[in-house]
Amino acid sequence: MSIRHLAFLTPGNYAEADPFAGIEAALKLFEFGEKRGFNGAWVRQRHLERGVSSAATFLAAATQRTRRIELGAAVIQMGYENPFRLAEDLATVDVLSRGRLQVGLSAGAPLHGALLGNRFYDAAPNTIDFTHKRVGRLKANLEDTLLGDDQTFVESAGGRVRPRVQPHAPGLIDRLWYGGGSLRSVEWAGRNGFNLLLGNVLSGETTDDFLQAQLGLIERYRASEADARKGRVALGRVIVPLDGADAATRKRYREFAAGRVERTLAPQGERRTLFATDLVGTSDEILERLRHDPVLPHVSELRVELPYNFSSEDYEQILTGLSGRIAPELGWRAL
Numbered sequence: 001m002s003i004r005h006l007a008f009l010t011p012g013n014y015a016e017a018d019p020f021a022g023i024e025a026a027l028k029l030f031e032f033g034e035k036r037g038f039n040g041a042w043v044r045q046r047h048l049e050r051g052v053s054s055a056a057t058f059l060a061a062a063t064q065r066t067r068r069i070e071l072g073a074a075v076i077q078m079g080y081e082n083p084f085r086l087a088e089d090l091a092t093v094d095v096l097s098r099g100r101l102q103v104g105l106s107a108g109a110p111l112h113g114a115l116l117g118n119r120f121y122d123a124a125p126n127t128i129d130f131t132h133k134r135v136g137r138l139k140a141n142l143e144d145t146l147l148g149d150d151q152t153f154v155e156s157a158g159g160r161v162r163p164r165v166q167p168h169a170p171g172l173i174d175r176l177w178y179g180g181g182s183l184r185s186v187e188w189a190g191r192n193g194f195n196l197l198l199g200n201v202l203s204g205e206t207t208d209d210f211l212q213a214q215l216g217l218i219e220r221y222r223a224s225e226a227d228a229r230k231g232r233v234a235l236g237r238v239i240v241p242l243d244g245a246d247a248a249t250r251k252r253y254r255e256f257a258a259g260r261v262e263r264t265l266a267p268q269g270e271r272r273t274l275f276a277t278d279l280v281g282t283s284d285e286i287l288e289r290l291r292h293d294p295v296l297p298h299v300s301e302l303r304v305e306l307p308y309n310f311s312s313e314d315y316e317q318i319l320t321g322l323s324g325r326i327a328p329e330l331g332w333r334a335l
Contacts, residue, residue: 002331005301007040008033008319009074009236011308012052019050023058025312030062032316034069036323037334040102042072042303047080048112056089063097068335072102074197074303075179078134079110080120087141087165094169101169104177104197107132107185132188135178139192141165142173177234186217190224190231198295199236200305204272210264213274214295234301238278241286241321249314253280256307283325290330302327 010029014022030041041062045055052058055073062071071093076086094101109130113120121128146152147163154163178189181202189196198214207213218233225231240257242250257280264275279286290296304322306315323334 009042040070074104083137091169186221187224195232200276204274240280
């Protein structure tokens with residue numbers, strides 16, 4: 001087992017009356033993570049919630065606050081996006097970051113589409129393609145491809161040019177990730193050249209055991225890869241070390257974990273959703289559980305998913321514990 005790449009995912013929460021403070025705190029956490037030697041910092045994209053609704057905008061700001069750390073979005077739900085316009089935004093952010101952008105994506109109809117109605121839809125929802133093809137269209141837009149034929153030009157005050165998505169961001173298509181939680185989705189990701197994001201939620205299609213189901217996803221992904229380039233696989237886990245926390249904070253952390261245990265005991269709902277168990281404890285306790293995690297030996301990238309609604313101080317204490325003791329014991333070295 002050797003973790004070579006350590007990243008974290010923050011929810012980017014904020015108070016209703018003061019979104020600036022929460023977004024600024026998330027940007028400062030990216031700066032903090034870079035100083036602690038983390039390889040990557042990711043933000044969740046969420047809609048109609050008190051969180052980051054535009055990962056591209058947030059990460060554009062992060063490019064100006066960091067210099068080395070990879071900047072990721074997990075995940076952008078393509079059902080809400082126009083594949084052409086999003087490609088322009090992401091390419092711009094990647095240029096600003098000098099090639100550090102990591103883009104997590106997912107397919108499917110927008111969760112809040114019915115609520116948004118004609119505030120969002122320009123056509124009947126049953127006529128819109130929300131399948132994996134929509135994700136593929138984004139990738140196609142990011143490729144270095146001229147549009148039209150040899151006689152197709154765009155005329156403007158800036159000059160006469162052959163059209164393509166601008167700016168072009170070389171290498172960004174190799175830094176596209178798919179959030180896979182089912183055998184079908186990871187097979188599509190492998191077959192179409194996407195890296196794979198694994199999290200704390202998946203479909204229990206062949207087993208009730210979360211870890212065995214996740215192993216099956218990795219096996220299916222690797223078997224489905226169509227080209228010689230092996231995609232990156234990043235494993236997400238909620239990890240909350242108690243070391244460095246005061247007694248009241250330790251108690252709050254344990255209560256957080258206890259409130260989420262029931263959902264891990266059996267498959268949930270018709271889709272048989274399985275949830276991973278949170279890792280909350282001392283560094284020694286967490287290391288013992290990670291060393292017995294059957295999935296970890298199959299990945300070299302660990303992404304720590306920070307809990308919702310914790311304070312900035314909590315997040316910094318968690319990241320300090322991870323980078324100071326836990327990750328180095330698993331083979332990671334700070335940059």
